[in-house]
Amino acid sequence: xxxxxxxxxxxxTESMTRDVVRLTFHAPDIAATxxxxxxxxxxxxxxxxxxxxxxPFSIHQVxxxxxxxxxxxxxxxxxxxLAKRQEGEFVSLLxxxxxxxTLDNGDASCLIGGGMGIAPMLFLAHSLRRQGKTPTVIxxxxxxxxxxxxxxxFQQLGVVVQAVTNDGSFGSHGFxxxxxxxxxxxxxxxxxxxxxxxxxxxxAAIFLQCQHKNLSCQVSMETTxxxxxxxxxxxxxxxxxxxxxxxxxxxxxxxxxxxxxxx
Ligand SMILES: Cc1cc2nc3c(=O)[nH]c(=O)nc-3n(C[C@H](O)[C@H](O)[C@H](O)COP(=O)(O)OP(=O)(O)OC[C@H]3O[C@@H](n4cnc5c(N)ncnc54)[C@H](O)[C@@H]3O)c2cc1C
Ligand code: FES
Numbered sequence: 001x002x003x004x005x006x007x008x009x010x011x012x013t014e015s016m017t018r019d020v021v022r023l024t025f026h027a028p029d030i031a032a033t034x035x036x037x038x039x040x041x042x043x044x045x046x047x048x049x050x051x052x053x054x055x056p057f058s059i060h061q062v063x064x065x066x067x068x069x070x071x072x073x074x075x076x077x078x079x080x081x082l083a084k085r086q087e088g089e090f091v092s093l094l095x096x097x098x099x100x101x102t103l104d105n106g107d108a109s110c111l112i113g114g115g116m117g118i119a120p121m122l123f124l125a126h127s128l129r130r131q132g133k134t135p136t137v138i139x140x141x142x143x144x145x146x147x148x149x150x151x152x153x154f155q156q157l158g159v160v161v162q163a164v165t166n167d168g169s170f171g172s173h174g175f176x177x178x179x180x181x182x183x184x185x186x187x188x189x190x191x192x193x194x195x196x197x198x199x200x201x202x203x204a205a206i207f208l209q210c211q212h213k214n215l216s217c218q219v220s221m222e223t224t225x226x227x228x229x230x231x232x233x234x235x236x237x238x239x240x241x242x243x244x245x246x247x248x249x250x251x252x253x254x255x256x257x258x259x260x261x262x263x
Contacts, residue, residue, distance in 0.1 A: 025093065035096065040057055040068075103131065112140075112196040200222075237259065
């Protein structure tokens with residue numbers, strides 16, 4: 001699988017909310033080879049070495065003109081610095097990395113993104129639409145202002161988004177699990193599949209519901225990552241079979257049934 005480490009131009013910055021930022025890079029090599037669910041490691045510094053390590057971000061969206069987007073929340077020093085980068089500057093990206101979502105099986109699907117776990121869902125929805133599929137999409141956030149700026153891109157793809165906020169300020173009041181429990185695939189669906197990304201407790205709850213509904217579930221996991229390429233062994237997560245997997249190299253997308261959830 002091709003990977004590139006390149007200085008690419010930042011061509012657009014968007015402040016989606018007070019602390020959520022979307023950056024668009026001209027990164028044709030990475031964009032052309034990326035699959036939904038894969039990620040990139042981004043150098044956040046312009047000078048010096050603090051932070052020393054690159055930061056991982058899901059690929060939010062790519063297009064045929066070589067544009068590649070990430071969507072992120074400002075949490076600490078790395079994301080703070082990244083949020084201050086200006087259009088026209090060059091940023092070092094490494095990617096595409098990891099194993100993404102499996103798209104081939106399933107004629108019906110449900111995409112569930114919570115918080116910044118919404119980021120990879122746009123690329124996934126786009127790819128499913130290109131295959132002629134119309135996924136059910138459930139997006140959740142704490143408040144409406146975190147969700148509303150993201151809806152137009154999903155709607156442009158022709159998918160209906162079921163929005164839910166924890167404070168009830170937009171869409172339904174509650175959690176993505178409240179919406180998902182009432183989702184039922186048509187009886188004739190072949191291998192329906194659920195794709196999810198978000199906080200671990202959210203994904204665990206979705207997986208539990210999938211088990212009750214007898215549905216396949218793919219989850220995109222997050223851990224701290226130092227290298228992103230399987231070299232530092234710092235991103236290990238436990239497997240149901242015993243042993244460990246590395247989120248950067250074996251994931252970040254896993255079949256939920258293969259992981260140890262302690263449900
Ligand atoms: C495969 C992968 C894909 C990711 N995709 C995205 C994405 O699309 N959008 C996005 O916003 N973030 C994403 N993340 C998380 C992102 O990498 C971290 O938020 C980022 O590295 C924080 O860097 P920082 O230097 O700003 O914060 P740090 O200085 O490293 O940490 C600041 C504070 O935030 C906490 N923190 C760090 N990482 C996380 C985390 N993942 N979740 C919760 N708290 C954390 C730390 O414990 C610390 O308290 C992804 C992570 C992985 C592994
Ligand atoms: S982040 Fe280094 S091995 Fe996964």
